Amino acid sequence: MDTPSLRVLLVEDDPALLLNLGQQLRRLGHEVFEATTSQQAWRVFLDKTPQLILLDVLLPDNDGFWLSKQVRAHEGRHWTPILFLSALVQEDDLLRGIQAGGDDYLFKPVSPTVLAAKLHALSRQIRMRDELEQAKLTLVELNEQLRHKSLHDELTDLGNRRGFDERLQDYVAQARRDQRPLTVLLCDVDFFKRYNDRLGHIEGDACLRHIGEILKQVCRRPLDYAARYGGEEFVLLLPNTPAEGGLTFAMALQHALDRDGRYHPDSAVASHVTLSGGFVSLIPDGSTTPGSLVQQADEALYEAKARGRYRFVNLSACMDTGDLSTAPRILNPTPRVA
Numbered sequence: 505m506d507t508p509s510l511r512v513l514l515v516e517d518d519p520a521l522l523l524n525l526g527q528q529l530r531r532l533g534h535e536v537f538e539a540t541t542s543q544q545a546w547r548v549f550l551d552k553t554p555q556l557i558l559l560d561v562l563l564p565d566n567d568g569f570w571l572s573k574q575v576r577a578h579e580g581r582h583w584t585p586i587l588f589l590s591a592l593v594q595e596d597d598l599l600r601g602i603q604a605g606g607d608d609y610l611f612k613p614v615s616p617t618v619l620a621a622k623l624h625a626l627s628r629q630i631r632m633r634d635e636l637e638q639a640k641l642t643l644v645e646l647n648e649q650l651r652h653k654s655l656h657d658e659l660t661d662l663g664n665r666r667g668f669d670e671r672l673q674d675y676v677a678q679a680r681r682d683q684r685p686l687t688v689l690l691c692d693v694d695f696f697k698r699y700n701d702r703l704g705h706i707e708g709d710a711c712l713r714h715i716g717e718i719l720k721q722v723c724r725r726p727l728d729y730a731a732r733y734g735g736e737e738f739v740l741l742l743p744n745t746p747a748e749g750g751l752t753f754a755m756a757l758q759h760a761l762d763r764d765g766r767y768h769p770d771s772a773v774a775s776h777v778t779l780s781g782g783f784v785s786l787i788p789d790g791s792t793t794p795g796s797l798v799q800q801a802d803e804a805l806y807e808a809k810a811r812g813r814y815r816f817v818n819l820s821a822c823m824d825t826g827d828l829s830t831a832p833r834i835l836n837p838t839p840r841v842a
């Protein structure tokens with residue numbers, strides 16, 4: 505009978521029995537921690553986290569039932585098998601042991617064969633428990649991965665449309681409760697179709713990934729959120745951000761793209777990749793819906809394109825980064841396209 509090695513806490517106040525059982529356990533290949541009182545056993549239990557407890561019932565201080573209850577209360581969902589050892593041979597004692605959280609009972613004197621057999625059976629239970637725990641952890645992990653996948657865009661690892669819809673709903677509700685401003689910024693890569701046509705879709709994908717990285721960098725605050733809205737459109741949620749903050753953010757984003765200077769072979773507004781964006785900043789009231797916010801941001805985005813692209817516009821606050829930007833605006837000698 506091959507029983508895997510276990511870390512066993514042996515609690516026995518009779519020195520001769522302690523010696524004898526300790527030897528038996530070690531001979532079976534187990535690692536043994538010894539204790540002669542329940543208080544000592546409790547400290548060893550906390551310190552060594554044994555896989556199995558061999559527990560005498562009658563001890564000089566609290567009895568084994570007390571220790572068993574302590575262990576069960578402390579462990580919560582975890583479970584360390586407890587094997588009671590006792591000279592008490594009444595059925596009631598056995599019942600008390602099981603009620604106190606014990607798993608089995610061995611009557612003294614303990615036969616080496618019976619001890620080996622019980623340990624073997626318990627180690628099988630421990631293994632099954634560990635396998636179940638492992639399977640549970642794997643499931644939790646897989647679930648987490650699935651959830652991540654369902655809410656994230658595969659190309660950029662930003663949020664996806666579904667993740668955005670969820671987050672927007674939460675943020676609108678939170679902003680309404682706190683009476684704090686929320687900024688929604690919708691943006692679009694300028695002349696992205698031409699970029700794709702000239703450089704191919706693989707380069708196009710690389711460009712979107714790159715913009716995703718820049719968006720992650722500019723979303724510095726923990727609750728700022730960026731998602732790919734679809735195609736070459738991105739959307740940002742900036743909680744606790746009034747229009748002035750939205751403008752500062754848009755300027756920073758525009759400067760980040762200017763500094764980055766990723767080459768665009770066929771843009772009518774610059775020689776590098778740029779964005780047009782529309783944003784709206786407000787404290788949601790009873791009539792504000794997630795849809796109405798996106799619509800306002802979309803109208804502002806439309807206006808940004810109409811005004812010549814390469815800018816961020818907030819219609820209700822009359823803001824336009826195109827009028828404020830200090831970056832050289834036209835780097836390509838191609839005509840501007842409205």
Ligand SMILES: [Mg+2]
Nearest residue numbers: 517560562563
């Ligand atoms: Mg005793």
